[in-house]
Structures are given as C-alpha cells and as structure tokens.
Amino acid sequence: MPGLTGLADEEGKRRRLVRMKIVATGFLVGAAIVWIVFLVWERNGGPAFTGFVRAAAEAGMVGAFADWFAVTALFRHPLGLKIPHTAIIPRKKDQLGESLSDFVGENFLSVPVVSDKLRSARIANRVGAWLSRQENAERVTAEAATVVRGAVAVLRDDEVQAVIEQTVTRRVVAQQWGPPMGRLLEGVLDDGSHRKVVDLICDRAYDWVRTNHDTVMALVSKQAPSWSPRFVDGLIGDRLYAEALSFAWAVKSDQDHPLRKAIDRFLTSFAGDLQHEPETIARVEAIKAQLLAHPDVQGLISRAWATGKAMILDAAEDPSSELRLRVTDGVTRFGQRMVLDEGLREKVDSWVVDAAAYVVTRYAPEITALISDTVKRWDGPETSRKIELQVGRDLQFIRINGTVVGALAGLIIYTVGELVVG
Known part of the structure; x- marks a missing residue:
C-alpha cells in the first residue's frame, strides 16, 4: 500500500505541474496575442494608447521567454538545443549531491546543533510522562514481547x-x-x-x-x-x-x-x-x-x-502473565520516577546527548556520504524529473511573474521614452 500511495502522490504532483505550465504558457500566449493585435492597430492609425499597450505586451513576451528559458534550463536543454550552461541539474547532480551532503553535515549533523536541540527537547521528561501512562506501558511491554518472540523464533x-x-x-x-x-x-x-x-x-x-x-x-x-x-x-x-x-x-x-x-x-x-x-x-x-x-x-x-x-x-504471549505484568509495572514506575526525579531526568538527558554526540562525531561522514552516494546513483534525467515534480509548480510562478513584471517594465520604459522624446 505505501508504494501505491507514493505513485498516487507522484501522479497528483505531475498533474498540478502540468496545469501550472499551461497557466504560465497562457500568460505568454496572451501577451503575444495582445502584442499582435495592438501592433497592427497601432500601425493602422490606432489611438495613442495602443503604443503603450503594445510596448507592455512586447516586454511581457520578452520576460516570459526569458524566464521560460531560465526555468527550463534548470532541468533540460530548451527546445532540445544543447546550449551551454543549460540542463544544469542533470549535468551537476553529483556536485549538487555533494553540496547538499556538506550542507547537512555542517548545519544539521554538528555536535553543538544536535546537543542544543536534544537538551531543549526535554526528552527524559516527555518519555517519562508517556511511559507513566498505563496504556503506553502496556504497549511498550507488548512490543518488547513481540521482539522477544521474534528473537526466540529466529534462534535455531x-x-x-x-x-x-x-x-x-x-x-x-x-x-x-x-x-x-x-x-x-x-x-x-x-x-x-x-x-x-x-x-x-x-x-x-x-x-x-x-x-x-x-x-x-x-x-x-x-x-x-x-x-x-x-x-x-x-x-x-x-x-x-x-x-x-x-x-x-x-x-x-x-x-x-x-x-x-x-x-x-x-x-x-x-x-x-x-x-x-x-x-x-x-x-x-x-x-x-x-x-x-x-x-x-x-x-x-x-x-x-x-x-x-x-x-x-508462554509468558511473552499471555498479556496476563506474571512476567508481562511485572514488566508493565516496572515501565510505569520508571516513567513516574523520571517525571518526579530531576536528577534522573538530567542523567537520562545527558546520556541521550552524549550518545547523539558520539554518533554524530563518529558516523556523520558516513551519514552525509549516504546523501551524495544516493544522488550519484540517480540517473540524470530521472533526477531532473523528480526535482521538477517537487519544485516545478512553484517555478512556473517565476514565468508568470516574469510576464507581468516585464510588461510593467516595458510600459514604464515606453512611457519614459515618450515623455522624453515628446
């Protein structure tokens, strides 16, 4: 079922991306139609405002084309033309993976960052409050019993x-x-x-x-x-x-x-x-x-x-067995003690911080290397497609904004020119 859910989510993102591409392209087509109509009207003796509209539409088309090129160049060669510095993500995916790996290592897997985050999380207090509830202690015991049964079953x-x-x-x-x-x-x-x-x-x-x-x-x-x-x-x-x-x-x-x-x-x-x-x-x-x-x-x-x-x-299978009941009682009392005993909470928090610091210090390079190695194994076009599915819809707003901002800039430039020349 997780696989089917993932496919459905990916298909939904793809449809939303296609819709936004159509909308952004519609702005370009609309600017082109307005430019053609008002260009013809202006050249056939139209009123003065036709020049302003034509200039705005013309600049809007330029902005739309420029931003379409910029957005497309991230993921592929525009119009299939192998123009230098295009298809950036497929060509640079290995460098992107290494940069992402370095970024995660420096900003997330550093000992000060991890330690401060864990101390502020008050893990011992939260865990103690959670374990002190009877239903949660029974759940922990049941999960532990499942692990024990599995371990015993695996042994020959x-x-x-x-x-x-x-x-x-x-x-x-x-x-x-x-x-x-x-x-x-x-x-x-x-x-x-x-x-x-x-x-x-x-x-x-x-x-x-x-x-x-x-x-x-x-x-x-x-x-x-x-x-x-x-x-x-x-x-x-x-x-x-x-x-x-x-x-x-x-x-x-x-x-x-x-x-x-x-x-x-x-x-x-x-x-x-x-x-x-x-x-x-x-x-x-x-x-x-x-x-x-x-x-x-x-x-x-x-x-x-x-x-x-x-x-x-037998003891692990039976919820009413003496072993299960004793374990549940022990878990509950330990949770209550963590809530009430400040010294124990500080000790548990210190253990958690020290353990996390040890893992980060010893295994951070391996963890970050997993990111870069995974990205390296990705196919270039497939990587581009995955990233475009995630951020491509938002990038289409750049094309829309380019059309609108270009039109406004063209209108301002044309107006200033008319005022200066006139």
Missing part, C-alpha cells in the same frame, strides 16, 4: 542447545565443587542455620523409633541365636527398644546433647576438609563426574532450552 534450537550444553558442562566440569561447598557449609555452621535441619532429623528419628517397636523386635529375633528362648529375645528386644527410644528422646529434647555436639564437630571438620583436604576434594570431584554422566542429568541438560523456550514464549 539445536544450535542454542549445543551452546547451553557446552557452556554448562564446561563451567561445571572446570569448577571444583569441594571448596565452594565447604565455604557454603562453613557459613551455614557459623550462623547456626544447620540446627533446624538437625532438629528435623532428630524429630524424625524419635518418631520412627516410637512407631517401629515391631521392627526392632523382629530385628532382635532375627539376630538372636537359634537356641535362645523366645521370651529372652522379647526381654532383650524390649530393653533395646526402650534404650533406643530414651536415647532418641534425649537427643531430640536436649540442644546440648553430646551427639548434637558431635554432629557439629563433624560438620565443621567436613567443611574444612572440603576446602583444604585433597582426598576429600578428589572424592567430591568423582561424585560430580558420576552425577554429570547420569542419563537423567544429561536429559535435563538437553531439555533445558526447550523448557526455557516454552516458558519464555
């Missing part, structure tokens, strides 16, 4: 998955697990966070012992000699069960129980071994290698991109 799954596998595997394999785990465990022990885990284990151990009397009895009976009487096994089992239950309760209820302190000492020693003891570090590395080689872990890594991709696409 096999290549992304290969990168993820290589990156994850390489980083995990290269990094020793022992020292970081030791430091983490050491930090947990220092702030006492492990005690909740120990409490949970002690509680579960006591509950298990309390509810598994039969299991204890069966174990005693199984381990007892075959010649041992059953009632003796029962007494021993009950005694062992009571001792185990009492021990489990003591560990559960006494925070300073020796077993608890032993656990703390073991964990502290283990944290140190993970960081400094080579044998322990080597055993952790062996466990790491076995873990990474496990089929389930490999399958999890291979499915990582597919899972992540599905989550991203």
Whole structure:
C-alpha cells in the first residue's frame, strides 16, 4: 500500500505541474496575442494608447521567454538545443549531491546543533510522562514481547542447545565443587542455620523409633541365636527398644546433647576438609563426574532450552502473565520516577546527548556520504524529473511573474521614452 500511495502522490504532483505550465504558457500566449493585435492597430492609425499597450505586451513576451528559458534550463536543454550552461541539474547532480551532503553535515549533523536541540527537547521528561501512562506501558511491554518472540523464533534450537550444553558442562566440569561447598557449609555452621535441619532429623528419628517397636523386635529375633528362648529375645528386644527410644528422646529434647555436639564437630571438620583436604576434594570431584554422566542429568541438560523456550514464549504471549505484568509495572514506575526525579531526568538527558554526540562525531561522514552516494546513483534525467515534480509548480510562478513584471517594465520604459522624446 505505501508504494501505491507514493505513485498516487507522484501522479497528483505531475498533474498540478502540468496545469501550472499551461497557466504560465497562457500568460505568454496572451501577451503575444495582445502584442499582435495592438501592433497592427497601432500601425493602422490606432489611438495613442495602443503604443503603450503594445510596448507592455512586447516586454511581457520578452520576460516570459526569458524566464521560460531560465526555468527550463534548470532541468533540460530548451527546445532540445544543447546550449551551454543549460540542463544544469542533470549535468551537476553529483556536485549538487555533494553540496547538499556538506550542507547537512555542517548545519544539521554538528555536535553543538544536535546537543542544543536534544537538551531543549526535554526528552527524559516527555518519555517519562508517556511511559507513566498505563496504556503506553502496556504497549511498550507488548512490543518488547513481540521482539522477544521474534528473537526466540529466529534462534535455531539445536544450535542454542549445543551452546547451553557446552557452556554448562564446561563451567561445571572446570569448577571444583569441594571448596565452594565447604565455604557454603562453613557459613551455614557459623550462623547456626544447620540446627533446624538437625532438629528435623532428630524429630524424625524419635518418631520412627516410637512407631517401629515391631521392627526392632523382629530385628532382635532375627539376630538372636537359634537356641535362645523366645521370651529372652522379647526381654532383650524390649530393653533395646526402650534404650533406643530414651536415647532418641534425649537427643531430640536436649540442644546440648553430646551427639548434637558431635554432629557439629563433624560438620565443621567436613567443611574444612572440603576446602583444604585433597582426598576429600578428589572424592567430591568423582561424585560430580558420576552425577554429570547420569542419563537423567544429561536429559535435563538437553531439555533445558526447550523448557526455557516454552516458558519464555508462554509468558511473552499471555498479556496476563506474571512476567508481562511485572514488566508493565516496572515501565510505569520508571516513567513516574523520571517525571518526579530531576536528577534522573538530567542523567537520562545527558546520556541521550552524549550518545547523539558520539554518533554524530563518529558516523556523520558516513551519514552525509549516504546523501551524495544516493544522488550519484540517480540517473540524470530521472533526477531532473523528480526535482521538477517537487519544485516545478512553484517555478512556473517565476514565468508568470516574469510576464507581468516585464510588461510593467516595458510600459514604464515606453512611457519614459515618450515623455522624453515628446
């Protein structure tokens, strides 16, 4: 549709140009008719005023011809005659392109001009006011979601998955697990966070012992000699069960129980071994290698991109997703902050100015070269036609003004001559 609109607009300009050419030519033809009529009338004894009219019409024709020549010479050779210094635009289009390029570079793409314009525009304040409106923040989020969906769709799954596998595997394999785990465990022990885990284990151990009397009895009976009487096994089992239950309760209820302190000492020693003891570090590395080689872990890594991709696409597609809502809220709050926070506005405006200055300083020659290079690629006659479509209609007024001004000048000159001679 933009192409059809452009063609229709060009055709409209062409029709308006043709109409103005007809009007300007009509003034020339009208002046010629008046000149012929009053010339004949004057030579056949017409009244005195015929000379004045004839002189005005004659000068009007001269002005009309002169301005027609001047206007036509800009775009083509008048009457097809290759008169020097005509068809200026087709012949000089490369120089015009370079001059236009230099003009734009000096007057528009200079750092002071761009910086002053951007500072006066108060971009941060305008952007902040625009973003602070809910509908605009939702629009920004929707556009960002479209970009994300497009980017995800463009990426090839096999290549992304290969990168993820290589990156994850390489980083995990290269990094020793022992020292970081030791430091983490050491930090947990220092702030006492492990005690909740120990409490949970002690509680579960006591509950298990309390509810598994039969299991204890069966174990005693199984381990007892075959010649041992059953009632003796029962007494021993009950005694062992009571001792185990009492021990489990003591560990559960006494925070300073020796077993608890032993656990703390073991964990502290283990944290140190993970960081400094080579044998322990080597055993952790062996466990790491076995873990990474496990089929389930490999399958999890291979499915990582597919899972992540599905989550991203679902969140980006659904306007009511938590991700979209959070992004919209963040955009709105950022816009409100830019409106209220003068320091932030000044910082954003400074970033914009600095970025524009960097682009102008670094890329202004390339930008202006685009103008001159584009003009150089244009065909001469086609360039002339395009420019004439844009400004040719206004140039026809030069021809009309030339006819009128020429007629007035001719009338004044003829009148002065008559007065002086008469």
